[in-house]
Amino acid sequence: MPEAVLREPAAPLKPPTLLSRLMVNRDWLGFWFMLPAAAFLVLFLAYPLALGIAYSFTDAKIGQDIGSANFIGIENYQWLIGEFDCKWEWAAFWSRLFGGDFGALGALCKIVGDDQFHLAVFNTLFYTIVASVLKFAIGLYLAVLLNNHLPFRAVIRAIVLVPFIVPTVLSAIAFWWIFDPQFSIVSWSAKQMGLATENINFLGEPWNARWSAIFANVWRGVPFIAITLLAGLQTVPPSLYEASTIDGASRWQMFRYITYPLLTPIIAVVMTFSVLFTFTDFQLIKVLTNGGPAGSTELMATLSFNRAILGGQRIGEGAAISTAMIPFLLACILISWFGLQRRKWQQGEAND
Amino acid sequence: MTDKTAPLTDSSEGMRYLERVPRKIVTVYVPLGIIILVLLFPFYWMTITAIKPKEHLLDLNTHNPFITWSPTLDHIYDLLFKTDYPVWLWNTMLVSVVATVLALLASVFAAYAIVRIRYRGAQWVGGLIFLAYLVPPSILFIPLSTVIFNYGLFDTPFALILTYPTILIPFSTWLLMGYFKTIPFELEECALIDGASRWQILWKIVLPLAVPGLISAGIFCLTLCWNEYIYALTFINATEHKTVPVAIVTALTDGDQYRWGSLMAGALFGSLPLVILYSFFVEHYVSAMTGAVKE
Numbered sequence A: 001m002p003e004a005v006l007r008e009p010a011a012p013l014k015p016p017t018l019l020s021r022l023m024v025n026r027d028w029l030g031f032w033f034m035l036p037a038a039a040f041l042v043l044f045l046a047y048p049l050a051l052g053i054a055y056s057f058t059d060a061k062i063g064q065d066i067g068s069a070n071f072i073g074i075e076n077y078q079w080l081i082g083e084f085d086c087k088w089e090w091a092a093f094w095s096r097l098f099g100g101d102f103g104a105l106g107a108l109c110k111i112v113g114d115d116q117f118h119l120a121v122f123n124t125l126f127y128t129i130v131a132s133v134l135k136f137a138i139g140l141y142l143a144v145l146l147n148n149h150l151p152f153r154a155v156i157r158a159i160v161l162v163p164f165i166v167p168t169v170l171s172a173i174a175f176w177w178i179f180d181p182q183f184s185i186v187s188w189s190a191k192q193m194g195l196a197t198e199n200i201n202f203l204g205e206p207w208n209a210r211w212s213a214i215f216a217n218v219w220r221g222v223p224f225i226a227i228t229l230l231a232g233l234q235t236v237p238p239s240l241y242e243a244s245t246i247d248g249a250s251r252w253q254m255f256r257y258i259t260y261p262l263l264t265p266i267i268a269v270v271m272t273f274s275v276l277f278t279f280t281d282f283q284l285i286k287v288l289t290n291g292g293p294a295g296s297t298e299l300m301a302t303l304s305f306n307r308a309i310l311g312g313q314r315i316g317e318g319a320a321i322s323t324a325m326i327p328f329l330l331a332c333i334l335i336s337w338f339g340l341q342r343r344k345w346q347q348g349e350a351n352d
Numbered sequence B: 001m002t003d004k005t006a007p008l009t010d011s012s013e014g015m016r017y018l019e020r021v022p023r024k025i026v027t028v029y030v031p032l033g034i035i036i037l038v039l040l041f042p043f044y045w046m047t048i049t050a051i052k053p054k055e056h057l058l059d060l061n062t063h064n065p066f067i068t069w070s071p072t073l074d075h076i077y078d079l080l081f082k083t084d085y086p087v088w089l090w091n092t093m094l095v096s097v098v099a100t101v102l103a104l105l106a107s108v109f110a111a112y113a114i115v116r117i118r119y120r121g122a123q124w125v126g127g128l129i130f131l132a133y134l135v136p137p138s139i140l141f142i143p144l145s146t147v148i149f150n151y152g153l154f155d156t157p158f159a160l161i162l163t164y165p166t167i168l169i170p171f172s173t174w175l176l177m178g179y180f181k182t183i184p185f186e187l188e189e190c191a192l193i194d195g196a197s198r199w200q201i202l203w204k205i206v207l208p209l210a211v212p213g214l215i216s217a218g219i220f221c222l223t224l225c226w227n228e229y230i231y232a233l234t235f236i237n238a239t240e241h242k243t244v245p246v247a248i249v250t251a252l253t254d255g256d257q258y259r260w261g262s263l264m265a266g267a268l269f270g271s272l273p274l275v276i277l278y279s280f281f282v283e284h285y286v287s288a289m290t291g292a293v294k295e
Helices: A001-008 A018-023 A026-055 A075-081 A090-100 A104-108 A115-148 A153-160 A169-177 A185-192 A208-231 A238-246 A251-279 A283-288 A300-308 A314-345 B021-051 B076-080 B085-117 B122-133 B141-150 B156-181 B185-195 B198-209 B211-227 B230-234 B244-251 B260-280 B283-293
Strands: A083-086 A109-112
Touching: A018 A026, A026 A314, A026 B085, A026 B122, A026 B141, A026 B156, A075 A314, A104 B211, A115 A153, A115 A208, A115 A251, A115 A300, A115 A314, A115 B021, A153 A208, A153 B021, A153 B283, A169 A208, A169 A283, A169 B021, A169 B244, A169 B260, A208 A251, A208 B021, A208 B283, A238 A251, A251 A314, A300 A314, A300 B141, A300 B230, A314 B141, A314 B211, B021 B260, B076 B085, B076 B260, B085 B122, B085 B156, B085 B198, B085 B211, B085 B244, B085 B260, B122 B156, B141 B156, B141 B230, B156 B211, B156 B230, B156 B244, B156 B283, B185 B198, B185 B283, B198 B211, B211 B244, B211 B260, B230 B244, B244 B260, B260 B283
Parallel strands: none
Antiparallel strands: A083 A109
């Protein structure tokens, strides 16, 4: 009888087991999918970051645990930053100033602290600012050049990026040889052309060494900035340029009022990366000058290495120098973040 | 004058008809040529130094330093057979490849979970991962050295294999998130209806579609590992465990006597594998670089 067959109750659905319910639970799945990445980042990034800050309040030596190190509060920072030692006398100040001694302020009021650290902070800021400005200017110029209609543009773009591919240390070695005090090819060429009478001591003089290091850094950084900005330039609609041409805009006006505003967001991101990586640069300086001559190219990163690993092996002090870099980095990130906020405002979305 | 008669019908040409060759030579080709010359000169100088006879290296006046008519393989021979260079190159490759594979695996899962599983707080985790990208190794290496020491990893390849992914994961997760977002949701919904698990969806649908993204991330990670210096310098002590960038500086400078020929050959051979790899995947590399910035 057909009806009887139809009425026979179907086997009831098995209630979902705990496992099968878990397998579709977003949070449970998300936890397991995140686990490998989170393990790496917590064990080798977040934990060391916190540990570094903790170490900076101790006088730990190398190989010493955080537990067995002495807590010394902010002594490391006090020592590094130092304090103002002012013998302020107006009479002396004016007499020095009118005597043409413009170091008057410095002579009367000086910071007594770790001179090496102060020099390193100055060098780091100088290196970062000058190198970033140069990288940005040359990189943008190169990007605009590459944005022209060129034969073999793909090949040229690939070639331009090569300095960025090659490991920094290896190109730093090449620069080390190019800047050799005796057998530098640059000195030789300058002498041949009559620009110099004797060898240029590229890495032996403080300011020469600073500019040489900046040159090498710019050489490596320009391709990155140029290629990323080129990608941004290619998204600018050509119709804007055509319209402005009809309005009689000059090339500079087109750049200033079309290219630059449309490129601002990508510039903000690229320059944040560039500034961050220049500020925390280690390898180029380590190989090219090793901080010399007499600490004139020592950056905060190389100084912290020297204090914590080499020489004194004072981990606490090195960690304090590293931690002192964090406020600079944060400031940099915040500036870029506000740059990105401006992009949203420009695009008219979430106008709040 | 000729501007007015130029055909305006070809829309694909845009405004290019306005450009004149002499003007373009001055404003584009000459500056571009100078910049490319400066960018490439160090590599030329590396190569020519690596094949010049020793006595020519230190005597710039009797021979033209820019070219050599008697190339020699002595420096390269010294490098390959009188030092541990092949071992260092092998170490670099091993560490880079293993770290890249580990980082890619971890980032595939993380990126997929953030973009598609969308567990509670996924957005926050995405933001944190981006912040992790901005934490530079030079503020981490001091505490990390004690961590490595306590884990018993000091002076082993694992010290590098396990720490490099921290540099790579934030970047590649961020990049892969962008790729995964472009894969249509409907594909996954179909698979879910057909009874596929999340695991199957990831391996059989999402990953095959994200292969270009994986290649981009992989190439970029590989170059980052190869370039890494500060961890390798701090965590590795024994010569036979060093990577090329660290070993080459210490090994080829005996006191004040720098073996420039071998140094340059070493720098050249150390970069060559990367440059060759890069030449095959230029587009992927560029998209990794710009993709990470654009996101």
